[in-house]
Amino acid sequence: MLLLTLVACGEKKSASSSQVVANVDGQEITIHQVNNELAKTGGSQVTKQLLEGLVARQLLVNAAKKDKLDTDPAVLADMERARNLVLAQSYVASKVKAPTRPLDQEIEDLYRKNPDWFAQRKQYEFGQLVIARNNLTPELNALMNQPGKRMDEVAAWLDSHRIQYARQQVVKTSADLPPQMNTSLKTMDRGALFVVLEGQTAILTSLQDVKNAPLSLAVATPQIIQYLVTQKQNQASEQLVERLKGEAKIEYSEQAKSFADLSAPTNGAEASTGKDQAKDPESVNKDVISRGVAGFK
Structure with missing residues (x-):
């Protein structure tokens, strides 16, 4: 491209x-x-x-x-956004020093404190049927919750009700998944069904296979170093933005005050992965910073 x-x-x-x-x-x-x-x-x-x-x-x-x-307004808006991103990135690069290599103790601590990422990492294979979220009816939910129900039976039910779906196979490791989902998967039997909600999509999911896929400290060390360096860069960027906020006068309109707050609690049980549930304030803050100074998205 x-x-x-x-x-x-x-x-x-x-x-x-x-x-x-x-x-x-x-x-x-x-x-x-x-x-x-x-x-x-x-x-x-x-x-x-x-x-x-x-x-x-x-x-x-x-x-x-x-x-x-x-001269197209949409193109001009994209060009202005790109220009502002480059300026923001350049300013951060000029003010934030490159982090030093993490200490061996820091590397070992991260490895030890996150067994699902490393020493006890699992590889999961999922079979999935992707449908529009508004097709996830109480009747379909009840079918998914029936003990011993198989994915082929769910697909047959969707066919009989003329509900469109896309079938896919997905392989993920426990390092890729949210903590809440990892906790649930540890006690889940092969063949168990559950639903993942992502935006306007409902993903009907079957746990098909689980394998041990541990990473030794030696193998994981390059990943850990990159993670810790990125974390330190993000922290430095956050501190820079907070300082600039303290020096600036920022006013929000009434419309802006009505925008959704991703760190606020949500009502009801959402997805079993927790992806549609409230994010913790730290992760939300990091996302805000990354959208301000990180690369083109």
Whole structure:
């Protein structure tokens, strides 16, 4: 997929002929652009393929401008969002120092305190039928809760009631799943049925197989280091944003005050995974920070 880069407002100044490496319908591509692209992609040397990628991008930009997409309100909004993200990222990078390597004790502590991620990690295989959430009727829920009921019987019931569904197989480890779901799965028999709610989707799920998939400390150490480094970077970003909040004057409209609060309790039992239940304030806060300063989503 080719990504379109942002260009500064106004026309670019003509570069000297020694700097220009390609010209696409009058739009110059300079060696500085090539070097910047090389740095962003992590390459070690300039290649013809890299230059051809820039040429292809410029062709698309030229075509977009010809179709006046650069004046489309939705496109302008996306460009402004991208510009603000780059500025926010650059500011954080200039203020937050790269964390040092975690201490061996920190690595060992994380390994020991999270057995479901490492020493006691499990691999789960699920069979799933994905339906629209509004099709999850009390009758279907009751069917899912019947002891000994199998997924094929549930599929037959959906067919008889002309309810559309998509069948899929999913493999997850206990490191991928929320703590609440891991707790439930530990006491669940193979073949057991349960429902996962995600937005407007209901996922009718059968636990098909469970395997031990432990990770030793030696194998897990690179993952743990990356996790701890990222955690420290997030914490530093959070502290930076909190400081800026303290220095700024922020006012919210009445409409903004009515927006849903993901850290607030919800009514009733939602999904068995807990994904639609309230998130803890720390995880919500981290999500807020990541949306402000993290990469394009």
